[in-house]
Amino acid sequence: MGDALDIEAVFRRHVKTVYRVCYSFMGSAADAEDATQATFMRLIDHPRTFESEQHEKAWLIVCASNVCKDVLKSASRTRVTAMPEREPADPRQADPIDATLDAVLRLPVRYKDVVYxxxxxxxxxxxxxxxxxxxxxxxxxxxxxARALLRKTLGGDE
Amino acid sequence: MADERELLEQRIHDAYESVEPSAEAQERMLANLLAVKGRARQTGEGQTQAVATAEDTDASATRQREKTSLRRVSAGGQTGRRHAAKVTVAPGRRSPWRVVLPLAAMLVLVAVVVRVTGASRNESRADGIMAQSSEKSSEPVSEDTAVADELAAETNAMGVEPSITESADPDAGGEESAAVERTVDVCPSITLEDGTRLTALRDGVSIDEVDSERVGELLGRGSAAAFDAPDGEAGVPCEVFRLVDETDAYAVRYEGEETFWRCTPLV
Incomplete structure (x- = not known):
C-alpha cells in the first residue's frame, strides 16, 4: 500500500462494501450515503497506512459500523426517528432477497455488524x-x- | 438442518449483495469527499496561526479518541466467495469525553500529589531548620548535642584540643563543619578595648579574607564573639588593623591565627 492516501482509489475500491454496511444499519439510501461519506471522511481526516487492501477494507467496515452506531445513538438521544425507506416485505410473498434484506434491516443494532x-x-x-x-x-x-430472529422473521423453524 | 442453515446463509449473503449504491450516488459521494478534502487543504494553507491552533486542539481530541479505541484484529483467509482479512487497527466510537475526562482527572491528581509532596518536603526541611536553630539556641542539651559532647570528649582524650568552632557548634556536620572551622565564622562580632564595635560579616553572611600586604598599622586589641553570645562571656582575643588602601574597613586577626579578615565598623 502506498504511503500517500489516494482517497479516490480507496473510495472506488471499497465504496460498495462501506455502503452495504451503512445501509444495513441505517435502512435508507440517503442515510447510508451520509454515513458512507462520514466513514471516508474519517480516513481523510486521519490518514493511515494499511498493510493490504484486506486490512484497508476491514478497517473501513469497522469504521463504518462505528459511524452508524454513533449516528443512531445521536438520533435516539434527540428522539428523531428515521422513516424506513422500504416497506417491510411480507416474507411469504415478496422476493426472497427483499424479504431477507428486510429481516436483516429489522435486526437490532447490536446484531448488525456481527451478521454482516x-x-x-x-x-x-x-x-x-x-x-x-x-x-x-x-x-x-x-x-x-440474530440467526434465531432471522429464522423467525423469515418463517423458519424457530 | 445443515441445508436449511446453508440456505439461510446464502439468502443473507444475497440480500447484502443486492445492496449497492448507484453509479450516480457513488460519483456524488466521491465529488463531495474530494471537495471537502480540497477545501480542508485550502483552509489549512490559508488560515492564521491562531485558528490553526484551535483546529489542532479539536483534531487532537478526535485523534485521542481514535487512538484510544484502536483495536488490534487478526483474521484468516478466504471462505468461499467471502473474504476474510487481516486487520490490525480499527477506529473506535468511544466518546472523546470518556478519554479526556479521566485524563484530565489524572493530570489534576498528579499535580495535586506533586504539590502536596513538595509542600511536605519543604515543611519537613523547614521543620529541620527550625529544630536545628532551636537546638542551637536552647539551653537544654539535646540528644545531638550530647553525642557531639561525647565526640568532643573523645577528641580531648586523644589529646586534640577541640577548636572554638567545634565546641561552639556541635550540631554542625559534614560540609558545614568544614565551613565553620574558621573562627571568623563563629565570632564575627568584634569589640575593641576602647568600646569600638566592628563586624567581620558582610551582607550578613560572607566574610572576606584580606591580603596581608594590605594590612597597615594596629588599630587596637579586643575580643570577638558571636552576636548572640551572652553578655560577659569571654570572647576570642583579636587584633584589628587599618588597611593601607581603604579607610572604611579594617582587618581583624584572631589570636593564634595568621589570616586577616576584613571587618567594618558596626553601625
Whole structure:
C-alpha cells in the first residue's frame, strides 16, 4: 500500500462494501450515503497506512459500523426517528432477497455488524471478536440470537 | 438442518449483495469527499496561526479518541466467495469525553500529589531548620548535642584540643563543619578595648579574607564573639588593623591565627 492516501482509489475500491454496511444499519439510501461519506471522511481526516487492501477494507467496515452506531445513538438521544425507506416485505410473498434484506434491516443494532461480518464477509467468530473488541462468546451469542430472529422473521423453524 | 442453515446463509449473503449504491450516488459521494478534502487543504494553507491552533486542539481530541479505541484484529483467509482479512487497527466510537475526562482527572491528581509532596518536603526541611536553630539556641542539651559532647570528649582524650568552632557548634556536620572551622565564622562580632564595635560579616553572611600586604598599622586589641553570645562571656582575643588602601574597613586577626579578615565598623 502506498504511503500517500489516494482517497479516490480507496473510495472506488471499497465504496460498495462501506455502503452495504451503512445501509444495513441505517435502512435508507440517503442515510447510508451520509454515513458512507462520514466513514471516508474519517480516513481523510486521519490518514493511515494499511498493510493490504484486506486490512484497508476491514478497517473501513469497522469504521463504518462505528459511524452508524454513533449516528443512531445521536438520533435516539434527540428522539428523531428515521422513516424506513422500504416497506417491510411480507416474507411469504415478496422476493426472497427483499424479504431477507428486510429481516436483516429489522435486526437490532447490536446484531448488525456481527451478521454482516459473518454472513457476508465470512469472518469467523474469533476474528469478529477481535475486530470489534468483544468477547468471542458474546459474538457467538449474538450470531445465535440474530440467526434465531432471522429464522423467525423469515418463517423458519424457530 | 445443515441445508436449511446453508440456505439461510446464502439468502443473507444475497440480500447484502443486492445492496449497492448507484453509479450516480457513488460519483456524488466521491465529488463531495474530494471537495471537502480540497477545501480542508485550502483552509489549512490559508488560515492564521491562531485558528490553526484551535483546529489542532479539536483534531487532537478526535485523534485521542481514535487512538484510544484502536483495536488490534487478526483474521484468516478466504471462505468461499467471502473474504476474510487481516486487520490490525480499527477506529473506535468511544466518546472523546470518556478519554479526556479521566485524563484530565489524572493530570489534576498528579499535580495535586506533586504539590502536596513538595509542600511536605519543604515543611519537613523547614521543620529541620527550625529544630536545628532551636537546638542551637536552647539551653537544654539535646540528644545531638550530647553525642557531639561525647565526640568532643573523645577528641580531648586523644589529646586534640577541640577548636572554638567545634565546641561552639556541635550540631554542625559534614560540609558545614568544614565551613565553620574558621573562627571568623563563629565570632564575627568584634569589640575593641576602647568600646569600638566592628563586624567581620558582610551582607550578613560572607566574610572576606584580606591580603596581608594590605594590612597597615594596629588599630587596637579586643575580643570577638558571636552576636548572640551572652553578655560577659569571654570572647576570642583579636587584633584589628587599618588597611593601607581603604579607610572604611579594617582587618581583624584572631589570636593564634595568621589570616586577616576584613571587618567594618558596626553601625
Amino acid at each position: 461480518l459473518h454472513y457476508y464477509e465470512g469472518y469467523k467468530t474469533g476474528e469478529i471478536a477481535e475486530m470489534l473488541g468483544e468477547n468471542p462468546s458474546t459474538v457467538r451469542n449474538r450470531l445465535r440470537d
